[in-house]
């Protein structure tokens with residue numbers, strides 16, 4: 001049975017037994033949403049996304065380009081690959097640096 005996670009997303013068609021799945025497990029999503037392109041998928045059930053984070057230099061009154069990396073958990077019922085555009089939702093910390101979970105793969 002698929003839970004309603006409170007977001008306007010398409011629920012995955014297949015079931016899974018992942019505890020950290022917002023649709024079939026016990027993970028609650030709350031807070032921010034972030035959508036981006038997957039830049040790394042080497043870790044097991046975790047992907048990295050790149051986020052723009054401009055740094056302000058007050059001496060020059062200008063911004064420098066900079067990026068941050070966001071780690072997101074991938075539930076068993078969602079399959080992703082490198083370069084996919086995904087929507088992630090904030091959740092409780094699953095690991096030291098993982099506090100987002102993938103909820104939808106965009107076409």
Ligand SMILES: [Zn+2]
Nearest residue numbers: 016021024077
């Ligand atoms: Zn699931």
